[in-house]
Amino acid sequence: MENKLHSIVQQSINIYRKYGIKSVSMEDLCKELKISKKTIYKYVKNKDELIAYIFLKYLNQEFEVRLQNLQKDKENAIDFILKITEHYSFENNAITMAMIHDLYLHYPLIYKQFNTLATQRKQEIIQSNIEQGQQEGLYKLSINTEIISVLFSNIDMYKKIPEHAHYTEDDVFKEIIRIYIFYSNT
Secondary structure, eight states, X not given: OHXXXXXXXXXXHHHHHHHOSTTOOHHHHHHHHXXXXXXXXXXXXXXXXHHHIIIIIIHXXXXXXXXXXXXXXXXXXXXXXXXXXXXXXXXXXXXXXHHHHHHHHHOHHHHHHXXXXXXXXXXXXXXXXXXXXXXXXXXXXXXXXHHHHHHHHTGGGGOOOOTTOSSOHHHHHHHHHHHHHHHHHO
8 A cells, every 4th residue: 555655656746846736636646647536545635635745754754765875875074965965956856946836835834844844854964964074073163053054954045046047056056065065174
């Protein structure tokens, strides 16, 4: 049963990525997934429950698995922050801005919970990384862990790119990471 729900969720994310959340009804979803409404309603009561499951449970579980794998492979704090940067680039590609916009407008409670979880998770990761880097002698002890973690956890606010720019949001994020690492080593 859990495998079928997992499959429905993964395929639903792909459909929402393509068409947006608001424009896809449960009936449309069933047609795209080639399943009956009866089948999908075995796993979720309605679209709200599916959206909540995707954003509050499934994506969080997927992130935790990736995070554990990244932590196993890290060499030091700088290596980890570079790897987590690549991970966030991947995560940003998995969830489109249109999906986030639809979530914000049409599922505000789910959006708020999702955003709170994501922000809290980013703060914890950055605080832990700074502490590790300080212990390893890679980051200055004078870095204000709380301020830096708040800055990075809200990094999306700083990624608004002009239409005519010759760089992407990922380029901006990576440049901020370079500044973070450079500041830490000077």
